[in-house]
Amino acid sequence: MGESKRVDEAATLTGDRQPGIPDSMRAIVLHDVMKWSLDTVPVPEVPDGGMLVRVLACGLCGSDLRTIRSGHRHVRFPWVLGHEICGDVVALGTGYTGRWRIADRLSIGPVVYDPGDPYCVEGRHELSANVREIGQQWPGGLAEYIAIPAESVAMGNILPAPEALEPEYAAIVEPGSSVVHAHERARTTIGDTVLVMGSGPIGCLHVAIARASGADRVFMSDIVAARLDLARAFEPDAIIDASREDVAARVAELTDGLGPTVVITANPSPQAPVDAVKMVAKGGRVVLFGGLPHGDSTPGVDLNIVHYQNIELIGLSRFAPRHFRRSLALLASGRVPGRKLVTHTLPLDDADAGIRAALDGTALKVVFKP
Numbered sequence: 050m051g052e053s054k055r056v057d058e059a060a061t062l063t064g065d066r067q068p069g070i071p072d073s074m075r076a077i078v079l080h081d082v083m084k085w086s087l088d089t090v091p092v093p094e095v096p097d098g099g100m101l102v103r104v105l106a107c108g109l110c111g112s113d114l115r116t117i118r119s120g121h122r123h124v125r126f127p128w129v130l131g132h133e134i135c136g137d138v139v140a141l142g143t144g145y146t147g148r149w150r151i152a153d154r155l156s157i158g159p160v161v162y163d164p165g166d167p168y169c170v171e172g173r174h175e176l177s178a179n180v181r182e183i184g185q186q187w188p189g190g191l192a193e194y195i196a197i198p199a200e201s202v203a204m205g206n207i208l209p210a211p212e213a214l215e216p217e218y219a220a221i222v223e224p225g226s227s228v229v230h231a232h233e234r235a236r237t238t239i240g241d242t243v244l245v246m247g248s249g250p251i252g253c254l255h256v257a258i259a260r261a262s263g264a265d266r267v268f269m270s271d272i273v274a275a276r277l278d279l280a281r282a283f284e285p286d287a288i289i290d291a292s293r294e295d296v297a298a299r300v301a302e303l304t305d306g307l308g309p310t311v312v313i314t315a316n317p318s319p320q321a322p323v324d325a326v327k328m329v330a331k332g333g334r335v336v337l338f339g340g341l342p343h344g345d346s347t348p349g350v351d352l353n354i355v356h357y358q359n360i361e362l363i364g365l366s367r368f369a370p371r372h373f374r375r376s377l378a379l380l381a382s383g384r385v386p387g388r389k390l391v392t393h394t395l396p397l398d399d400a401d402a403g404i405r406a407a408l409d410g411t412a413l414k415v416v417f418k419p
C-alpha cells in the first residue's frame with residue numbers, strides 16, 4: 050500500500066525543476082594529461098530517472114590527481130572530474146522514482162553498485178563486479194551542475210547532508226568510507242594501539258577513525274617530513290619521521306616491545322607491507338590499505354612471521370553503503386574533523402592553484418565551491 054502511494058507521488062514530481070537553471074555553466078575541464086582549464090560548457094540534461102544537482106562543493110581526490118597525472122582507462126578527454134560532492138537537487142528527470150526532492154541538500158559519493166551482483170545480495174557491495182563511478186563513467190562534479198544518473202539514485206551512495214554540516218565537509222564523505230571499512234575489518238577497538246604508515250589525507254582519516262573506533266593510542270609514520278607537518282593537526286600520539294628515525298625501533302619502544310596491535314599501510318610503497326608484518330604485535334592485524342604500483346606488487350613479505358605469530362593480513366579496497374553512512378555521521382559529529390582535513394576551500398576560478406597545491410602535496414585536501 051505504502052509503495053503504490055509513493056509511485057503516485059513520484060509521478061507528480063516527474064519533470065519537476067526549479068526555475069532559473071541556466072543553459073551554460075563553468076566547469077574544470079581536463080583536456081589531456083596535466084592539461085585543464087576553466088571552461089563554459091552546457092548544463093547537463095536532466096537524466097531520465099535521475100536528478101540535476103547544483104554543486105555546492107566538490108573535493109579533489111587522490112584518484113582525480115592520478116587521472117590528471119596519467120589518465121584513466123575509463124576516462125576519455127575532454128572530461129570533468131570530481132566525485133566527492135555536496136549539492137542541492139534542482140530538477141528531477143522523467144520517470145524519477147527516488148526519495149529525494151527539489152531543494153534537498155545531498156551528500157553524493159561516486160560508487161554505483163550493481164544490485165544484481167551476488168556480493169551485493171550478501172551485503173558485500175565492495176566486492177560487486179560491475180561497479181561504476183560518477184567522475185569515471187559519468188561526468189563529475191567540478192562544475193556548477195552535475196547530472197546524477199538513475200543508477201546512482203537507485204544503487205549509489207546518496208544521503209541527506211546534515212543542515213549543520215558545511216557543504217565542503219558534507220562533500221568529502223567518500224574517502225572516509227573506505228577508512229571506516231578498514232577499521233571495521235581490523236576490528237579496531239578499546240585496547241588497540243594503531244600505527245598508520247602514511248600521513249596523506251587518508252592517513253589523517255585513519256588517525257581520526259581509529260580514535261573514533263576506540264583505539265587507545267594512534268601513531269603515524271611517513272618518509273616525507275613535510276607531509277607529517279600537515280598531519281600534525283590530527284594530533285597522533287606519536288609522529289615518526291621515517292626519513293630520520295627507525296620506525297620499528299620507535300614503535301617497539303612506544304609499545305613496551307609488543308608492537309602495535311593494528312598496522313595500516315596508507316601509502317603505495319611495496320616496502321610498507323614488509324615492514325608492517327615485522328612491526329605488528331603477535332596476533333595483530335595488518336590492513337593493506339594502499340594499492341601498490343603495477344609491476345611492483347609482489348613484495349617479499351615474510352609469511353613465516355604471519356604464520357608463527359598468528360598475524361591477520363587484511364586486504365582492503367572500496368566500501369559498502371553502510372560505510373558511507375558512518376563516514377558522514379563521523380563528519381557531522383566532528384569526530385572526523387573536516388576543518389582540519391580540508392586545508393584549501395576555493396572557488397572554481399582558483400582551479401590552477403587548487404590542483405597544483407594538491408599535486409605538489411602542499412594541500413591536505415582541496416575542495417572547490419562552484
Ligand SMILES: [Zn+2]
Nearest residue numbers: 110111223224
Ligand atoms: Zn575520492
